Amino acid sequence: MPAKLTRTSLADESAKEIRKMILNGTLKPGDRVNEVHIAKQLQVSRGPIREALLMLQNEGLVTHEVNKGTAVSILSTQDAYEIYTFRALLEAEAVQLGMANMKDEHLTMLELIIKKFKYALDTSDMEGIVSCDIEFHRVIVSMCNHSRLIQAHNQLDSQVGAMFLTISNQVPMRVNRVVEIHQLLLDVLKSKDIERISSELRLHYLLALKQLESKGR
Numbered sequence: 001m002p003a004k005l006t007r008t009s010l011a012d013e014s015a016k017e018i019r020k021m022i023l024n025g026t027l028k029p030g031d032r033v034n035e036v037h038i039a040k041q042l043q044v045s046r047g048p049i050r051e052a053l054l055m056l057q058n059e060g061l062v063t064h065e066v067n068k069g070t071a072v073s074i075l076s077t078q079d080a081y082e083i084y085t086f087r088a089l090l091e092a093e094a095v096q097l098g099m100a101n102m103k104d105e106h107l108t109m110l111e112l113i114i115k116k117f118k119y120a121l122d123t124s125d126m127e128g129i130v131s132c133d134i135e136f137h138r139v140i141v142s143m144c145n146h147s148r149l150i151q152a153h154n155q156l157d158s159q160v161g162a163m164f165l166t167i168s169n170q171v172p173m174r175v176n177r178v179v180e181i182h183q184l185l186l187d188v189l190k191s192k193d194i195e196r197i198s199s200e201l202r203l204h205y206l207l208a209l210k211q212l213e214s215k216g217r
């Protein structure tokens with residue numbers, strides 16, 4: 001059970017906890033989010049929970065319908081297409097802008113994330129795998145030093161995390177290859193070949209989309 005919240009922004013902390021429940025599968029796509037139950041679990045009033053759900057609604061993680069309440073979003077094939085193609089565009093552009101800024105420390109960070117990936121996979125820690133995936137791509141984008149591009153990329157993190165869980169349920173083979181897939185990206189990054197890296201990043205997301213679409217038929 002999550003620890004009692006003590007920080008100043010109860011809404012932010014509540015959003016963090018509910019987001020975690022969604023990304024670790026405690027709350028599954030389509031599940032109703034019971035404000036009373038969540039408030040009791042987090043030991044806060046319903047006010048911060050309502051504010052937290054509005055934040056998550058803006059992130060695309062939950063939806064709200066009048067007379068029906070709030071539920072965890074069910075991401076469609078179109079959602080996957082939009083999330084992944086936009087993510088690929090941002091990352092390819094980040095590489096174009098930031099390759100000259102890549103240092104050994106960036107590669108070292110990515111190598112450490114690969115190790116964390118492997119541990120999370122070996123221990124079946126899906127939340128850890130999602131966290132590593134987000135962290136890995138954040139390092140790549142951070143090299144561009146373009147604050148608005150980085151912000152746009154970060155705003156997709158929660159939806160990418162939710163999409164990753166969808167893939168883990170529908171295409172478990174891809175999750176089992178997550179270390180191999182990201183090691184390939186790291187190896188290509190080491191080449192410093194901008195066109196090759198951009199192409200590989202686009203392919204990274206395109207393959208995920210194709211695998212999802214094949215399972216949806």
